[in-house]
Amino acid sequence: MESNTLQTQSTPFAVTTPPKSKGFDCIEAPTQKRGAGKKRKVQESTDSGSQEIQSPTHLDSLVSPPLDTIPSPGDITSSDGIDCGSLDDLWALLIDNQDQTSAPVDDNEEPPSLHIKSNEELARSQALMASKGHYLIDSKIIDKWREIAKKVAEVSKFITPQQKTQMKIDFKNQLNLYRGMAELNDVPTTLMDRTSKIQYLNTSMIDLLGWTVPLPCPDKIHMLHIMSPTWGASMAKFTQRSYLEASHDVVTFRAGFRRLDCQEMVYKDCSVMASVKRDIFGFPQLFVIQMIPDPQE
Numbered sequence: 422m423e424s425n426t427l428q429t430q431s432t433p434f435a436v437t438t439p440p441k442s443k444g445f446d447c448i449e450a451p452t453q454k455r456g457a458g459k460k461r462k463v464q465e466s467t468d469s470g471s472q473e474i475q476s477p478t479h480l481d482s483l484v485s486p487p488l489d490t491i492p493s494p495g496d497i498t499s500s501d502g503i504d505c506g507s508l509d510d511l512w513a514l515l516i517d518n519q520d521q522t523s524a525p526v527d528d529n530e531e532p533p534s535l536h537i538k539s540n541e542e543l544a545r546s547q548a549l550m551a552s553k554g555h556y557l558i559d560s561k562i563i564d565k566w567r568e569i570a571k572k573v574a575e576v577s578k579f580i581t582p583q584q585k586t587q588m589k590i591d592f593k594n595q596l597n598l599y600r601g602m603a604e605l606n607d608v609p610t611t612l613m614d615r616t617s618k619i620q621y622l623n624t625s626m627i628d629l630l631g632w633t634v635p636l637p638c639p640d641k642i643h644m645l646h647i648m649s650p651t652w653g654a655s656m657a658k659f660t661q662r663s664y665l666e667a668s669h670d671v672v673t674f675r676a677g678f679r680r681l682d683c684q685e686m687v688y689k690d691c692s693v694m695a696s697v698k699r700d701i702f703g704f705p706q707l708f709v710i711q712m713i714p715d716p717q718e
Contacts, residue, residue, distance in 0.1 A: 425684060427434055458464065532588040533615040534704035535577050537570040546641070553645040554686055555653045562661065569664045592706055595698055599709055611710040617641040620707075631680040649677030649688040656695065656710075663697045663705045671696045680714065690715040 603610040609626035619638040655674040675689025691714045698707040
């Protein structure tokens with residue numbers, strides 16, 4: 422009995438080893454398309470955004486204030502050293518003068534390119550030229566001018582009043598363009614329209630001629646006083662050819678001039694270049710005349 426007991430006590434205890442882990446069991450299941458949850462989130466964010474835009478408070482913050490509530494530059498103080506006068510000019514340029522072509526024009530006057538000299542005007546021109554010692558216009562030249570006037574009158578019949586208004590606006594724009602160029606030019610320059618009206622003289626020409634007559638000057642007697650007879654004849658020929666030949670736009674010639682306050686018929690030599698600027702129909706409407714006096718010894 423004792424041996425059996427001892428044998429039982431010497432028998433070691435059995436040690437149980439834990440089973441190895443097999444991982445997750447794979448279960449077959451039908452596949453589903455992904456993206457449903459993301460789409461649902463996008464839809465939710467869209468709905469929340471639309472609700473936010475429909476909020477009155479948010480809408481007020483998106484709308485810009487009306488133009489009349491924006492303070493004008495005149496209401497801005499110059500605490501930072503800003504010139505409010507220049508800001509006023511800029512404000513007027515942006516708000517008041519958006520359409521410069523809407524400047525008022527005289528509806529009673531024809532566009533310069535459509536001007537037709539009457540028999541009375543031709544007779545007056547002859548008298549003025551004779552008083553200033555210029556060559557009289559012969560009958561052949563007068564006949565050509567009458568033919569030109571007839572053609573211009575025929576074209577003018579098909580031009581509507583609205584088109585004539587636009588022609589006068591285009592002439593003013595062209596005049597302002599060449600006036601700006603003449604202001605920056607040191608060469609003595611004169612701008613004369615088709616009616617022989619002196620529209621502009623730059624500073625160099627005013628100083629050279631001693632010009633004191635207000636501009637624009639419709640009276641051609643002042644230019645007849647300044648131009649020598651050779652100059653007058655060359656200019657009259659060029660004006661007529663500019664109607665008869667569309668490609669005849671520039672001419673240069675030798676001539677003489679005198680100051681406006683000079684009463685003697687003594688002229689100084691000079692070189693003259695004249696160019697014609699045309700309207701939409703190709704008729705002359707503006708002449709740019711530049712003169713360079715000969716060097717004085």
